[in-house]
Amino acid sequence: MKSIVLDRFGGPDVLALRDGPALVPAAGQALVRVAAAGVNFADTLMRRDAYVVTPPLPIVLGSEAAGVVTAVGDGVDAGWVGRRVAAPLFASGVHFGGYAEALVIDARFLVALPDAIDDATAVALQAQGLSARHLVIQADPRGKSVLVTAAAGGVGSLLIQLARLAGAATVVAAASSAAKLDLARSLGADAVVDYSKPGWDDAVLAATGGTGPDVVYDSVGGDVTKRCLEILAPCGRALLYGALNPAEFTLSGTDLVRMVFKNQWLGGFALVPLLDPEAVRTGLAALFDAVARGDLTVLAGGTFPFSRAGEAHAALESRRTVGKVVLVPDAG
Structure with a gap:
């Protein structure tokens, strides 16, 4: 073998x-x-x-x-x-x-x-599809504005679609090249921003009516994560997932105070602790059905x-x- x-x-x-x-x-x-x-x-x-x-x-x-x-x-x-x-x-x-x-x-x-x-x-x-599915379960996007970073990646591309299927009001996709932004738009994103360029956070604010996203799904880390938290809407929820490097990100006392007084929530996401055999079968069956119906595109x-x-x-x-x-x- x-x-x-x-x-x-x-x-x-x-x-x-x-x-x-x-x-x-x-x-x-x-x-x-x-x-x-x-x-x-x-x-x-x-x-x-x-x-x-x-x-x-x-x-x-x-x-x-x-x-x-x-x-x-x-x-x-x-x-x-x-x-x-x-x-x-x-x-x-x-x-x-x-x-x-x-x-x-x-x-x-x-x-x-x-x-x-x-x-x-x-x-x-499997890992990426189930991650996207459970991220949407953990932070329900129904009726809300959503920001997806790394939007052309395996998880991000599925998140755009699953957030839309779950009833998100606005989906903003963030990626690092024109080709990736075009791809994100083709998957259903309402607005796209290039986070490799200055002012991308202002573009997210503009796309969400000036209030910022209600839900952020972020796997980039570093300054991108910091900016995401700065523009998070009042009562907003941010979920961090993936192979983030914590050494590239710091949260100051000022950041914490801002989040407290805006009733914001910052959480981590790890897939495996959420899974048992039944959760795997149910989750994959739902994803397979969505693909078979033509509701979900796998890149x-x-x-x-x-x-x-x-x-x-x-x-x-x-x-x-x-x-x-x-x-x-x-x-x-």
């Missing part, structure tokens, strides 16, 4: 495709032949040892995949064998093992894939064979991609 092994920290070139022993599912597990594996920004941070925790080496990165069940361990329904499934390793608390031709997963977290959902789409709707950010995993990481780190970056086994 081939897998992409990380045995030292460094740049994208440290990812190596190697042969390894075949996997055997233990009791309660399923063995899945991987058809597509998702690449997340957190994977690039782990590769550089810049994540919140240092992964043990050697290790196979990747926390989400889609494929076909080929075997099951004791106590697992044999009816899973031969079925196409989503394999959200992260939901079971396992954040490694996805960049491989096969993986084992707690069978309670398997989700059957409808025929209308291809493998790449199934991968995109493809590029597909790379396992042998070019380093290129996939480099593309994601360069911020050139939009949507979901996916790895697939090499042909033959």
Whole structure:
């Protein structure tokens, strides 16, 4: 079995495709032949040892995949064998093992894939789709003005659409290039702003009638987060998520006083603590249905064979991609 092994920290070139022993599912597990594996920004941070925790080496990165069940361990329904499934390793608390031709997963977290959902789409709707769905649940946008940063990314592009489906009055999308802004507008954003240019926060205020956004979903961090909080509407809610670097952001006493007297709320968002097998099944089923109905568009950010995993990481780190970056086994 081939897998992409990380045995030292460094740049994208440290990812190596190697042969390894075949996997055997233990009791309660399923063995899945991987058809597509998702690449997340957190994977690039782990590769550089810049994540919140240092992964043990050697290790196979990747926390989400889609494929076909080929075997099951004791106590697992044999009816899973031969079925196409989503394999959200992260939901079971396992954040490694996805960049491989096969993986084992707690069978309670398997989700059957409808025929209308291809493998790449199934991968995109796991960590990123479930994050977008639960962000909307955590900070309800119904009837409110919403600001989505990193709006052309995997989560951001879905947030634009899910906020609109949930009844947001105004959706403002913020990104860092004209092409990404055009994309955000095509997904349903009412207004777009380029946060790489001075005065972008004033543009958000203008787009929200001068009051600022009622809800902010932010994954950029640094000065962008600080500006988001400064323009947040009275009684507004800001949710921070993703692989933010806390060292790049400070909240002063003045900021806190302003938030207190404006009745504003600042919260963090982490997906995994919100998930159990039922939440995963329900959430993915809702997302799959939305795609099948044509209500939700999943953006493809590029597909790379396992042998070019380093290129996939480099593309994601360069911020050139939009949507979901996916790895697939090499042909033959």
